[in-house]
Amino acid sequence: MQFQVMNSPFTQEQAELLNRLLPSLTEAQKVWLSGYLTATSQSAATAEAPEAPAPLAPEASQAVSEAxxxxxxxxxxxxxxxxxxxxxxxxxxxxxxxxxxxxxxxxxxxxxxxxxxxxxxxxxxxxxxxxxxxxxxxxxxxxxxxxxxxxxxxxxxxxxxxxxxxxxxxxxxxxxxxxxxxxxxxxxxxxxxxxxxxxxxxxxxxxxxxxxxxxxxxxxxxxxxxxxxxVAAPQAVETNYSRSNPFQAEVLENINLNGRGSNKETRHLELSLEGSGLVYEPGDSLGVYPVNDPALVSELLEELKWNPDETVEVKGENLTLKEALTKNFEITVLSKPLLEKATGFSDNENLNELLAPGNEDKAKEYINGRDLIDLVRDFGPWNASPQEFVSILRKIPARLYSISSSLNAYPDEVHLTIGAVRYEAHGRERNGVCSILCSERLQPGDTVPVYVQNNQNFKLPENPETPIIMVGPGTGIAPFRSFMQEREEIGAEGKSWVFFGEQHFVTDFLYQTEWQNWLSEGVLTKMDVAFSRDTDEKVYVQHRMLENSKELFQWLQEGAVFYVCGDEKKMAHDVHSTLIEIIEKEGGMSREKAEEYLADMQQQKRYQRDVY
Incomplete structure:
Protein backbone atom coordinates (compact mmCIF):
# COMPACT_ATOMS: atom_id res chain seq x y z
CA MET A 1 0.00 0.00 0.00
CA GLN A 2 1.24 3.49 -0.85
CA PHE A 3 0.59 6.11 1.85
CA GLN A 4 -1.12 9.29 0.72
CA VAL A 5 -2.52 12.32 2.50
CA MET A 6 -6.03 11.18 1.55
CA ASN A 7 -5.79 7.62 2.93
CA SER A 8 -3.65 8.15 6.04
CA PRO A 9 -3.20 10.54 8.99
CA PHE A 10 0.24 11.61 7.66
CA THR A 11 1.40 14.83 6.03
CA GLN A 12 2.62 14.72 2.45
CA GLU A 13 6.26 14.80 3.62
CA GLN A 14 5.68 12.00 6.16
CA ALA A 15 3.87 9.85 3.57
CA GLU A 16 6.74 10.22 1.10
CA LEU A 17 9.31 9.26 3.77
CA LEU A 18 7.30 6.18 4.78
CA ASN A 19 6.82 5.10 1.16
CA ARG A 20 10.59 5.20 0.69
CA LEU A 21 11.41 3.47 3.99
CA LEU A 22 8.94 0.58 4.30
CA PRO A 23 9.84 -1.34 1.09
CA SER A 24 13.49 -1.40 2.21
CA LEU A 25 12.79 -3.02 5.61
CA THR A 26 13.38 -6.72 6.27
CA GLU A 27 10.66 -8.82 7.91
CA ALA A 28 12.65 -8.80 11.14
CA GLN A 29 12.85 -5.00 11.08
CA LYS A 30 9.10 -4.69 10.45
CA VAL A 31 8.34 -7.02 13.35
CA TRP A 32 10.70 -5.12 15.64
CA LEU A 33 9.24 -1.75 14.59
CA SER A 34 5.73 -3.02 15.26
CA GLY A 35 6.70 -4.16 18.76
CA TYR A 36 8.58 -0.92 19.43
CA LEU A 37 5.62 1.28 18.43
CA THR A 38 3.27 -0.86 20.52
CA ALA A 39 5.53 -0.62 23.56
CA THR A 40 6.03 3.15 23.25
CA SER A 41 2.32 3.81 22.75
CA GLN A 42 1.52 1.71 25.83
CA SER A 43 4.14 3.61 27.87
CA ALA A 44 2.72 6.94 26.72
CA ALA A 45 -0.82 5.83 27.49
CA THR A 46 0.19 4.75 31.00
CA ALA A 47 1.98 8.04 31.69
CA GLU A 48 -0.95 10.18 30.54
CA ALA A 49 -3.76 8.04 32.03
CA PRO A 50 -6.18 9.84 34.40
CA GLU A 51 -6.54 8.64 37.98
CA ALA A 52 -9.88 7.02 37.18
CA PRO A 53 -9.50 5.48 33.71
CA ALA A 54 -12.56 4.82 31.64
CA PRO A 55 -13.67 1.17 31.76
CA LEU A 56 -12.67 -1.04 28.85
CA ALA A 57 -15.27 -2.35 26.45
CA PRO A 58 -16.31 -5.92 27.42
CA GLU A 59 -14.53 -7.44 24.41
CA ALA A 60 -11.28 -5.60 25.14
CA SER A 61 -11.46 -6.45 28.83
CA GLN A 62 -11.89 -10.12 28.01
CA ALA A 63 -8.97 -10.04 25.55
CA VAL A 64 -6.67 -8.48 28.15
CA SER A 65 -7.63 -10.91 30.90
CA GLU A 66 -7.21 -13.96 28.66
CA ALA A 67 -3.84 -12.98 27.14
CA VAL A 231 22.81 -7.74 17.47
CA ALA A 232 25.77 -9.43 15.83
CA ALA A 233 26.62 -12.96 14.79
CA PRO A 234 29.11 -14.84 17.00
CA GLN A 235 32.72 -13.84 16.64
CA ALA A 236 31.81 -10.88 14.41
CA VAL A 237 32.42 -8.32 17.17
CA GLU A 238 35.32 -10.00 18.95
CA THR A 239 38.51 -7.97 19.12
CA ASN A 240 40.81 -11.00 19.06
CA TYR A 241 41.52 -13.16 16.04
CA SER A 242 38.60 -15.32 14.94
CA ARG A 243 36.80 -16.81 11.95
CA SER A 244 35.78 -13.35 10.79
CA ASN A 245 39.15 -11.81 11.69
CA PRO A 246 41.80 -14.46 10.90
CA PHE A 247 45.43 -14.30 11.98
CA GLN A 248 48.19 -14.27 9.37
CA ALA A 249 50.27 -17.23 10.52
CA GLU A 250 53.82 -17.62 9.26
CA VAL A 251 54.79 -20.98 7.78
CA LEU A 252 57.73 -22.43 9.75
CA GLU A 253 57.99 -25.88 8.11
CA ASN A 254 56.33 -27.61 5.17
CA ILE A 255 57.41 -31.26 4.88
CA ASN A 256 56.25 -34.20 2.77
CA LEU A 257 55.68 -37.08 5.19
CA ASN A 258 55.49 -39.79 2.51
CA GLY A 259 58.55 -41.64 1.22
CA ARG A 260 59.78 -41.71 -2.35
CA GLY A 261 57.56 -43.79 -4.61
CA SER A 262 54.39 -43.33 -2.56
CA ASN A 263 51.04 -42.82 -4.26
CA LYS A 264 50.24 -40.26 -1.56
CA GLU A 265 51.52 -36.80 -0.67
CA THR A 266 50.87 -35.79 2.93
CA ARG A 267 52.14 -32.42 4.09
CA HIS A 268 53.21 -31.71 7.66
CA LEU A 269 52.70 -27.97 8.15
CA GLU A 270 54.05 -26.04 11.13
CA LEU A 271 52.65 -22.54 11.63
CA SER A 272 53.61 -19.80 14.09
CA LEU A 273 50.89 -18.37 16.35
CA GLU A 274 53.29 -15.99 18.09
CA GLY A 275 51.61 -12.72 18.99
CA SER A 276 48.13 -13.95 18.06
CA GLY A 277 46.83 -14.86 21.50
CA LEU A 278 45.18 -17.90 19.88
CA VAL A 279 44.90 -20.99 22.05
CA TYR A 280 43.62 -24.46 21.31
CA GLU A 281 43.13 -27.87 22.91
CA PRO A 282 43.72 -31.36 21.52
CA GLY A 283 40.72 -32.20 19.36
CA ASP A 284 40.23 -28.67 18.04
CA SER A 285 40.58 -27.74 14.37
CA LEU A 286 42.32 -24.95 12.52
CA GLY A 287 40.43 -23.03 9.86
CA VAL A 288 42.59 -22.06 6.88
CA TYR A 289 41.45 -19.54 4.28
CA PRO A 290 42.95 -20.59 0.93
CA VAL A 291 43.27 -18.77 -2.38
CA ASN A 292 42.45 -20.26 -5.77
CA ASP A 293 45.15 -21.54 -8.10
CA PRO A 294 46.23 -18.56 -10.27
CA ALA A 295 46.46 -20.89 -13.29
CA LEU A 296 42.82 -21.94 -12.84
CA VAL A 297 41.73 -18.29 -12.51
CA SER A 298 43.58 -17.38 -15.71
CA GLU A 299 41.92 -20.28 -17.53
CA LEU A 300 38.49 -19.12 -16.36
CA LEU A 301 39.11 -15.51 -17.44
CA GLU A 302 40.37 -16.69 -20.82
CA GLU A 303 37.23 -18.78 -21.29
CA LEU A 304 35.03 -15.77 -20.47
CA LYS A 305 37.23 -13.46 -22.58
CA TRP A 306 37.34 -10.87 -19.81
CA ASN A 307 40.09 -8.39 -18.92
CA PRO A 308 41.82 -9.59 -15.70
CA ASP A 309 42.45 -5.96 -14.70
CA GLU A 310 38.82 -4.86 -14.93
CA THR A 311 37.55 -3.54 -11.59
CA VAL A 312 34.71 -5.15 -9.64
CA GLU A 313 33.28 -4.23 -6.28
CA VAL A 314 33.34 -6.83 -3.51
CA LYS A 315 31.65 -5.76 -0.26
CA GLY A 316 32.52 -2.11 -0.77
CA GLU A 317 36.09 -2.76 -1.91
CA ASN A 318 37.29 -2.28 -5.48
CA LEU A 319 39.41 -5.19 -6.74
CA THR A 320 40.69 -6.34 -10.09
CA LEU A 321 38.68 -9.20 -11.52
CA LYS A 322 41.68 -11.52 -11.27
CA GLU A 323 42.27 -10.61 -7.63
CA ALA A 324 38.59 -11.08 -6.74
CA LEU A 325 38.41 -14.52 -8.39
CA THR A 326 41.68 -15.57 -6.77
CA LYS A 327 41.04 -14.45 -3.20
CA ASN A 328 37.30 -14.03 -2.70
CA PHE A 329 35.16 -16.46 -4.66
CA GLU A 330 34.68 -20.22 -4.88
CA ILE A 331 35.31 -21.41 -8.45
CA THR A 332 36.04 -25.12 -7.98
CA VAL A 333 32.62 -26.33 -6.78
CA LEU A 334 29.19 -26.20 -8.40
CA SER A 335 25.87 -26.28 -6.60
CA LYS A 336 22.26 -26.31 -7.69
CA PRO A 337 21.62 -22.77 -6.31
CA LEU A 338 24.54 -21.49 -8.40
CA LEU A 339 23.15 -23.14 -11.54
CA GLU A 340 19.74 -21.62 -10.85
CA LYS A 341 21.24 -18.14 -10.50
CA ALA A 342 23.27 -18.64 -13.68
CA THR A 343 20.11 -19.22 -15.75
CA GLY A 344 19.51 -15.47 -15.54
CA PHE A 345 22.63 -14.86 -17.62
CA SER A 346 22.33 -17.64 -20.20
CA ASP A 347 19.94 -18.26 -23.11
CA ASN A 348 21.17 -21.83 -23.40
CA GLU A 349 18.11 -24.07 -23.25
CA ASN A 350 20.20 -27.01 -22.09
CA LEU A 351 20.76 -25.29 -18.74
CA ASN A 352 17.04 -24.70 -18.20
CA GLU A 353 16.34 -28.29 -19.20
CA LEU A 354 18.93 -29.56 -16.71
CA LEU A 355 17.13 -27.72 -13.91
CA ALA A 356 13.60 -28.63 -15.03
CA PRO A 357 11.36 -30.52 -12.56
CA GLY A 358 12.00 -34.25 -12.76
CA ASN A 359 15.65 -33.84 -13.77
CA GLU A 360 17.04 -33.73 -10.23
CA ASP A 361 19.22 -36.80 -10.77
CA LYS A 362 20.68 -35.36 -13.98
CA ALA A 363 21.47 -32.07 -12.24
CA LYS A 364 23.12 -33.91 -9.37
CA GLU A 365 25.19 -35.99 -11.80
CA TYR A 366 26.29 -32.88 -13.71
CA ILE A 367 27.34 -30.99 -10.56
CA ASN A 368 29.45 -33.85 -9.22
CA GLY A 369 33.14 -33.29 -10.01
CA ARG A 370 32.68 -30.20 -12.17
CA ASP A 371 33.70 -26.58 -11.59
CA LEU A 372 32.93 -23.06 -12.82
CA ILE A 373 34.99 -23.48 -15.98
CA ASP A 374 32.82 -26.47 -16.95
CA LEU A 375 29.68 -24.41 -16.37
CA VAL A 376 31.00 -21.52 -18.48
CA ARG A 377 32.00 -23.84 -21.34
CA ASP A 378 28.89 -25.98 -21.34
CA PHE A 379 26.15 -23.36 -21.15
CA GLY A 380 27.42 -20.20 -22.86
CA PRO A 381 27.20 -17.66 -24.34
CA TRP A 382 26.84 -15.55 -21.19
CA ASN A 383 24.95 -12.25 -21.05
CA ALA A 384 26.54 -10.85 -17.92
CA SER A 385 29.06 -8.22 -16.96
CA PRO A 386 31.95 -9.29 -14.73
CA GLN A 387 30.26 -7.50 -11.80
CA GLU A 388 26.98 -9.36 -12.37
CA PHE A 389 28.77 -12.66 -12.78
CA VAL A 390 30.78 -12.49 -9.55
CA SER A 391 27.64 -11.44 -7.67
CA ILE A 392 26.22 -14.98 -8.01
CA LEU A 393 29.38 -16.67 -6.72
CA ARG A 394 29.81 -17.91 -3.16
CA LYS A 395 32.56 -16.61 -0.89
CA ILE A 396 35.48 -19.04 -0.82
CA PRO A 397 35.06 -20.96 2.45
CA ALA A 398 37.74 -21.81 4.97
CA ARG A 399 38.96 -25.41 5.19
CA LEU A 400 38.98 -27.05 8.61
CA TYR A 401 41.88 -29.36 9.53
CA SER A 402 42.27 -31.37 12.72
CA ILE A 403 45.17 -29.93 14.70
CA SER A 404 48.03 -32.42 15.05
CA SER A 405 49.99 -30.75 17.86
CA SER A 406 49.63 -29.92 21.54
CA LEU A 407 50.04 -26.30 22.60
CA ASN A 408 51.73 -27.53 25.77
CA ALA A 409 54.31 -29.37 23.69
CA TYR A 410 54.73 -26.61 21.08
CA PRO A 411 53.94 -23.18 22.58
CA ASP A 412 53.03 -20.52 19.98
CA GLU A 413 52.82 -23.17 17.23
CA VAL A 414 50.13 -25.20 15.51
CA HIS A 415 50.74 -28.25 13.30
CA LEU A 416 48.56 -29.63 10.52
CA THR A 417 48.58 -32.91 8.58
CA ILE A 418 47.13 -32.36 5.10
CA GLY A 419 46.72 -34.88 2.30
CA ALA A 420 47.17 -33.42 -1.20
CA VAL A 421 44.00 -33.93 -3.27
CA ARG A 422 44.51 -34.58 -6.99
CA TYR A 423 42.13 -36.44 -9.29
CA GLU A 424 40.81 -36.60 -12.85
CA ALA A 425 37.16 -35.93 -13.67
CA HIS A 426 35.27 -35.22 -16.89
CA GLY A 427 38.44 -35.08 -18.97
CA ARG A 428 40.33 -32.60 -16.78
CA GLU A 429 42.83 -32.83 -13.93
CA ARG A 430 41.38 -31.43 -10.69
CA ASN A 431 43.06 -30.24 -7.48
CA GLY A 432 41.97 -29.57 -3.92
CA VAL A 433 42.05 -25.81 -3.37
CA CYS A 434 43.75 -25.69 0.04
CA SER A 435 45.69 -28.96 -0.03
CA ILE A 436 47.45 -28.08 -3.29
CA LEU A 437 48.11 -24.54 -2.06
CA CYS A 438 49.90 -26.14 0.89
CA SER A 439 51.74 -28.78 -1.14
CA GLU A 440 52.84 -26.71 -4.13
CA ARG A 441 52.78 -22.99 -3.40
CA LEU A 442 53.13 -22.38 0.35
CA GLN A 443 56.76 -21.96 1.45
CA PRO A 444 58.43 -21.27 4.82
CA GLY A 445 58.23 -17.54 5.44
CA ASP A 446 54.86 -17.19 3.69
CA THR A 447 51.76 -16.39 5.72
CA VAL A 448 48.28 -17.87 5.61
CA PRO A 449 45.09 -16.60 7.33
CA VAL A 450 43.92 -18.96 10.09
CA TYR A 451 41.61 -19.21 13.09
CA VAL A 452 40.98 -21.80 15.79
CA GLN A 453 37.73 -23.78 15.63
CA ASN A 454 37.00 -25.17 19.09
CA ASN A 455 35.35 -28.59 19.06
CA GLN A 456 33.94 -29.66 22.42
CA ASN A 457 32.62 -32.87 20.82
CA PHE A 458 36.11 -34.35 20.38
CA LYS A 459 38.08 -34.04 23.59
CA LEU A 460 40.36 -36.08 25.81
CA PRO A 461 38.64 -37.37 28.97
CA GLU A 462 38.90 -35.11 32.00
CA ASN A 463 40.40 -37.94 34.04
CA PRO A 464 43.88 -38.67 32.60
CA GLU A 465 43.64 -42.22 33.97
CA THR A 466 40.72 -43.05 31.64
CA PRO A 467 41.77 -45.49 28.88
CA ILE A 468 41.46 -44.24 25.29
CA ILE A 469 41.18 -46.08 21.96
CA MET A 470 41.99 -44.09 18.80
CA VAL A 471 41.16 -45.10 15.21
CA GLY A 472 42.74 -42.82 12.61
CA PRO A 473 43.80 -44.09 9.18
CA GLY A 474 45.64 -41.71 6.85
CA THR A 475 45.43 -38.06 7.85
CA GLY A 476 42.87 -39.15 10.45
CA ILE A 477 45.91 -39.77 12.67
CA ALA A 478 46.36 -35.98 13.09
CA PRO A 479 44.35 -35.33 16.29
CA PHE A 480 45.77 -38.45 17.93
CA ARG A 481 49.29 -37.09 17.53
CA SER A 482 47.93 -34.07 19.43
CA PHE A 483 46.36 -36.37 22.04
CA MET A 484 49.63 -38.24 22.65
CA GLN A 485 51.74 -35.09 22.87
CA GLU A 486 49.31 -33.70 25.45
CA ARG A 487 49.22 -36.90 27.50
CA GLU A 488 53.02 -37.03 27.46
CA GLU A 489 53.23 -33.43 28.69
CA ILE A 490 50.76 -33.92 31.56
CA GLY A 491 52.04 -37.38 32.50
CA ALA A 492 48.70 -39.13 31.91
CA GLU A 493 48.74 -42.68 33.25
CA GLY A 494 45.64 -44.07 31.51
CA LYS A 495 46.10 -46.80 28.90
CA SER A 496 46.10 -45.78 25.23
CA TRP A 497 45.66 -47.79 22.03
CA VAL A 498 45.86 -46.54 18.45
CA PHE A 499 44.77 -48.14 15.16
CA PHE A 500 46.46 -46.68 12.09
CA GLY A 501 46.09 -47.63 8.45
CA GLU A 502 47.58 -46.59 5.11
CA GLN A 503 48.70 -48.13 1.80
CA HIS A 504 52.37 -49.09 2.38
CA PHE A 505 54.47 -49.52 5.52
CA VAL A 506 57.71 -48.27 3.94
CA THR A 507 56.39 -45.04 2.40
CA ASP A 508 53.15 -44.17 4.22
CA PHE A 509 53.63 -44.76 7.97
CA LEU A 510 52.92 -41.17 9.06
CA TYR A 511 54.94 -40.01 12.10
CA GLN A 512 56.38 -43.52 12.43
CA THR A 513 59.34 -42.53 14.63
CA GLU A 514 57.14 -40.61 17.05
CA TRP A 515 54.70 -43.51 17.48
CA GLN A 516 57.54 -45.95 18.06
CA ASN A 517 59.09 -43.65 20.66
CA TRP A 518 55.79 -43.31 22.52
CA LEU A 519 55.45 -47.10 22.52
CA SER A 520 58.95 -47.67 23.83
CA GLU A 521 58.54 -45.00 26.53
CA GLY A 522 55.17 -46.36 27.67
CA VAL A 523 53.26 -43.19 26.74
CA LEU A 524 51.38 -45.35 24.22
CA THR A 525 50.23 -48.76 25.46
CA LYS A 526 49.37 -50.52 22.21
CA MET A 527 49.41 -49.88 18.44
CA ASP A 528 47.90 -51.88 15.60
CA VAL A 529 48.59 -51.00 11.99
CA ALA A 530 47.01 -52.02 8.68
CA PHE A 531 48.83 -51.39 5.39
CA SER A 532 46.31 -52.36 2.75
CA ARG A 533 48.61 -52.64 -0.29
CA ASP A 534 51.34 -54.70 1.39
CA THR A 535 49.29 -57.91 1.42
CA ASP A 536 47.45 -59.89 -1.24
CA GLU A 537 44.20 -59.32 0.60
CA LYS A 538 43.52 -55.73 1.61
CA VAL A 539 43.56 -55.23 5.35
CA TYR A 540 42.02 -52.15 6.97
CA VAL A 541 41.75 -50.80 10.52
CA GLN A 542 38.37 -52.47 11.12
CA HIS A 543 40.00 -55.85 10.42
CA ARG A 544 42.61 -55.15 13.10
CA MET A 545 39.81 -54.24 15.49
CA LEU A 546 38.13 -57.61 14.85
CA GLU A 547 41.41 -59.46 15.42
CA ASN A 548 41.59 -57.81 18.86
CA SER A 549 37.87 -57.93 19.60
CA LYS A 550 38.06 -59.57 23.03
CA GLU A 551 40.66 -57.12 24.40
CA LEU A 552 38.96 -54.15 22.75
CA PHE A 553 35.64 -54.99 24.41
CA GLN A 554 37.41 -55.42 27.75
CA TRP A 555 38.79 -51.88 27.40
CA LEU A 556 35.27 -50.61 26.71
CA GLN A 557 34.01 -52.41 29.81
CA GLU A 558 36.74 -50.65 31.78
CA GLY A 559 35.36 -47.30 30.65
CA ALA A 560 37.60 -46.54 27.67
CA VAL A 561 36.69 -43.61 25.40
CA PHE A 562 36.60 -44.62 21.72
CA TYR A 563 37.64 -42.05 19.09
CA VAL A 564 37.36 -42.12 15.28
CA CYS A 565 38.84 -39.57 12.88
CA GLY A 566 38.82 -39.58 9.09
CA ASP A 567 36.60 -40.28 6.10
CA GLU A 568 32.95 -40.62 7.07
CA LYS A 569 31.40 -42.27 4.03
CA LYS A 570 33.51 -45.44 4.03
CA MET A 571 35.98 -45.77 6.90
CA ALA A 572 33.93 -44.31 9.77
CA HIS A 573 30.86 -46.24 8.62
CA ASP A 574 32.82 -49.52 8.54
CA VAL A 575 34.41 -48.85 11.94
CA HIS A 576 30.98 -48.10 13.42
CA SER A 577 29.52 -51.36 12.09
CA THR A 578 32.56 -53.31 13.29
CA LEU A 579 32.32 -51.80 16.75
CA ILE A 580 28.69 -52.90 17.06
CA GLU A 581 29.69 -56.37 15.83
CA ILE A 582 32.41 -56.61 18.51
CA ILE A 583 30.06 -55.47 21.28
CA GLU A 584 27.43 -57.95 20.10
CA LYS A 585 29.88 -60.86 19.95
CA GLU A 586 32.03 -60.25 23.01
CA GLY A 587 29.19 -58.94 25.17
CA GLY A 588 26.85 -61.79 24.29
CA MET A 589 24.18 -59.27 23.25
CA SER A 590 21.55 -59.05 20.55
CA ARG A 591 22.17 -56.60 17.72
CA GLU A 592 19.61 -54.24 19.22
CA LYS A 593 21.28 -54.36 22.67
CA ALA A 594 24.71 -53.78 21.10
CA GLU A 595 23.39 -50.70 19.32
CA GLU A 596 21.92 -49.46 22.61
CA TYR A 597 25.29 -50.07 24.30
CA LEU A 598 27.05 -47.89 21.70
CA ALA A 599 24.33 -45.23 21.84
CA ASP A 600 24.80 -45.10 25.61
CA MET A 601 28.56 -44.69 25.12
CA GLN A 602 27.83 -41.78 22.79
CA GLN A 603 25.52 -40.21 25.38
CA GLN A 604 28.32 -40.48 27.97
CA LYS A 605 30.77 -38.89 25.49
CA ARG A 606 32.69 -42.17 25.37
CA TYR A 607 32.21 -42.54 21.60
CA GLN A 608 33.45 -39.44 19.78
CA ARG A 609 33.95 -38.86 16.07
CA ASP A 610 35.73 -36.21 14.02
CA VAL A 611 34.70 -37.28 10.53
CA TYR A 612 34.46 -35.53 7.17
Missing part, protein backbone atom coordinates in the same frame (compact mmCIF):
# COMPACT_ATOMS: atom_id res chain seq x y z
CA UNK A 68 -1.31 -15.34 28.72
CA UNK A 69 1.91 -13.81 30.02
CA UNK A 70 4.87 -14.60 27.76
CA UNK A 71 7.77 -16.26 29.54
CA UNK A 72 11.19 -14.64 29.69
CA UNK A 73 12.76 -18.10 29.86
CA UNK A 74 14.47 -19.25 26.64
CA UNK A 75 16.02 -22.65 25.98
CA UNK A 76 18.65 -22.89 23.23
CA UNK A 77 19.51 -26.39 22.03
CA UNK A 78 22.36 -26.98 19.60
CA UNK A 79 23.47 -29.90 17.47
CA UNK A 80 27.05 -29.39 16.34
CA UNK A 81 29.71 -31.55 14.71
CA UNK A 82 32.57 -29.08 14.24
CA UNK A 83 31.62 -26.43 16.81
CA UNK A 84 29.94 -23.74 14.68
CA UNK A 85 26.41 -24.38 15.95
CA UNK A 86 27.65 -24.50 19.54
CA UNK A 87 29.48 -21.18 19.15
CA UNK A 88 26.39 -19.56 17.66
CA UNK A 89 24.20 -20.94 20.44
CA UNK A 90 26.50 -19.71 23.21
CA UNK A 91 26.75 -16.24 21.69
CA UNK A 92 22.99 -16.05 21.14
CA UNK A 93 22.55 -16.97 24.80
CA UNK A 94 24.82 -14.14 25.92
CA UNK A 95 22.99 -11.66 23.69
CA UNK A 96 19.57 -12.69 25.04
CA UNK A 97 20.77 -12.58 28.65
CA UNK A 98 21.95 -9.04 28.00
CA UNK A 99 18.38 -8.17 27.05
CA UNK A 100 16.82 -9.51 30.22
CA UNK A 101 15.94 -13.07 29.24
CA UNK A 102 16.69 -16.13 31.38
CA UNK A 103 18.58 -18.44 29.03
CA UNK A 104 19.56 -22.11 29.16
CA UNK A 105 22.04 -23.25 26.49
CA UNK A 106 22.53 -26.99 26.07
CA UNK A 107 23.78 -29.59 23.67
CA UNK A 108 20.89 -31.73 22.42
CA UNK A 109 22.65 -34.79 23.82
CA UNK A 110 22.69 -33.26 27.33
CA UNK A 111 19.05 -32.13 27.26
CA UNK A 112 16.47 -34.41 28.90
CA UNK A 113 13.66 -34.86 26.35
CA UNK A 114 11.04 -35.25 29.09
CA UNK A 115 11.63 -31.57 29.97
CA UNK A 116 10.60 -30.43 26.49
CA UNK A 117 6.97 -30.16 27.58
CA UNK A 118 7.96 -27.48 30.13
CA UNK A 119 9.73 -25.28 27.56
CA UNK A 120 7.81 -22.25 26.28
CA UNK A 121 10.47 -20.56 24.12
CA UNK A 122 12.80 -22.90 22.21
CA UNK A 123 15.61 -21.99 19.83
CA UNK A 124 17.19 -24.76 17.78
CA UNK A 125 20.62 -24.20 16.18
CA UNK A 126 21.73 -27.26 14.26
CA UNK A 127 24.06 -28.25 11.45
CA UNK A 128 23.52 -30.98 8.88
CA UNK A 129 26.17 -33.66 8.63
CA UNK A 130 27.06 -36.02 5.81
CA UNK A 131 24.17 -36.80 3.48
CA UNK A 132 21.43 -34.95 5.34
CA UNK A 133 22.09 -36.54 8.73
CA UNK A 134 22.03 -34.97 12.22
CA UNK A 135 25.38 -34.31 13.89
CA UNK A 136 26.40 -36.95 16.43
CA UNK A 137 25.27 -34.97 19.48
CA UNK A 138 21.82 -34.35 17.94
CA UNK A 139 20.99 -37.96 16.99
CA UNK A 140 19.21 -39.02 20.21
CA UNK A 141 17.11 -35.84 20.46
CA UNK A 142 16.26 -36.02 16.75
CA UNK A 143 15.11 -39.62 17.16
CA UNK A 144 13.03 -38.76 20.23
CA UNK A 145 11.33 -35.81 18.58
CA UNK A 146 10.47 -37.86 15.48
CA UNK A 147 9.37 -40.88 17.53
CA UNK A 148 6.02 -41.90 18.98
CA UNK A 149 6.88 -40.62 22.47
CA UNK A 150 7.25 -37.00 21.38
CA UNK A 151 4.69 -34.87 23.30
CA UNK A 152 2.20 -32.37 21.93
CA UNK A 153 3.75 -28.91 22.11
CA UNK A 154 0.78 -26.58 21.74
CA UNK A 155 2.25 -24.01 24.15
CA UNK A 156 5.68 -23.94 22.52
CA UNK A 157 7.07 -20.99 20.59
CA UNK A 158 10.16 -21.88 18.58
CA UNK A 159 12.59 -20.88 15.87
CA UNK A 160 15.27 -22.82 13.99
CA UNK A 161 18.64 -21.71 12.65
CA UNK A 162 19.96 -24.33 10.23
CA UNK A 163 23.60 -24.57 9.17
CA UNK A 164 24.63 -26.32 5.97
CA UNK A 165 26.51 -26.25 2.70
CA UNK A 166 24.71 -25.55 -0.59
CA UNK A 167 27.14 -27.77 -2.46
CA UNK A 168 25.46 -30.77 -0.78
CA UNK A 169 22.17 -32.19 -2.04
CA UNK A 170 20.47 -32.22 1.38
CA UNK A 171 21.23 -28.62 2.29
CA UNK A 172 20.22 -27.85 5.91
CA UNK A 173 18.12 -31.03 5.97
CA UNK A 174 18.35 -31.56 9.74
CA UNK A 175 17.22 -28.00 10.50
CA UNK A 176 14.31 -28.37 8.08
CA UNK A 177 13.26 -31.61 9.78
CA UNK A 178 13.34 -30.07 13.27
CA UNK A 179 11.38 -27.04 12.04
CA UNK A 180 8.64 -29.14 10.42
CA UNK A 181 8.39 -31.59 13.32
CA UNK A 182 8.02 -28.87 15.96
CA UNK A 183 5.20 -27.39 13.89
CA UNK A 184 3.56 -30.80 13.49
CA UNK A 185 3.64 -31.24 17.28
CA UNK A 186 1.68 -28.01 17.72
CA UNK A 187 4.46 -25.46 18.19
CA UNK A 188 4.20 -21.90 16.86
CA UNK A 189 7.10 -20.19 15.10
CA UNK A 190 8.18 -17.01 16.79
CA UNK A 191 10.41 -16.41 13.75
CA UNK A 192 10.75 -18.31 10.48
CA UNK A 193 13.60 -20.78 10.01
CA UNK A 194 16.78 -19.37 8.45
CA UNK A 195 19.03 -21.66 6.37
CA UNK A 196 22.71 -20.67 6.36
CA UNK A 197 25.44 -21.57 3.89
CA UNK A 198 29.10 -21.78 4.97
CA UNK A 199 29.33 -17.98 5.22
CA UNK A 200 26.76 -17.78 8.01
CA UNK A 201 27.58 -14.59 9.94
CA UNK A 202 25.05 -12.23 8.34
CA UNK A 203 22.05 -14.61 8.06
CA UNK A 204 22.67 -15.80 11.63
CA UNK A 205 22.68 -12.19 12.85
CA UNK A 206 19.44 -11.48 10.98
CA UNK A 207 17.85 -14.59 12.48
CA UNK A 208 18.81 -13.50 15.99
CA UNK A 209 17.36 -10.05 15.34
CA UNK A 210 14.10 -11.65 14.24
CA UNK A 211 14.06 -13.98 17.24
CA UNK A 212 14.52 -11.08 19.66
CA UNK A 213 11.71 -9.18 17.96
CA UNK A 214 9.49 -12.26 18.17
CA UNK A 215 10.30 -12.80 21.84
CA UNK A 216 9.57 -9.14 22.56
CA UNK A 217 6.12 -9.42 20.98
CA UNK A 218 3.59 -9.36 23.78
CA UNK A 219 6.11 -8.43 26.47
CA UNK A 220 4.36 -5.10 26.90
CA UNK A 221 7.68 -3.30 26.93
CA UNK A 222 9.01 -5.34 29.86
CA UNK A 223 12.00 -6.45 27.81
CA UNK A 224 14.29 -3.73 26.58
CA UNK A 225 13.53 -2.95 22.93
CA UNK A 226 17.02 -2.43 21.61
CA UNK A 227 17.48 -1.63 17.91
CA UNK A 228 18.26 -4.79 15.96
CA UNK A 229 21.43 -3.38 14.46
CA UNK A 230 23.19 -3.95 17.79
Missing amino acids: PPISKEVTILYGSQTGNAQSLAENAGKTLEGKGFEVTVSSMSDFKPKNLKKVENLLIIVSTHGEGEPPDNAISFHEFLHGRRAPKLDDLRFSVLALGDTSYEFFCQTGKEFDQRLQDLGGTRLYDRVDCDLDFDEPAAEWLEGVIAGLNQGQGGSIEATPSAT
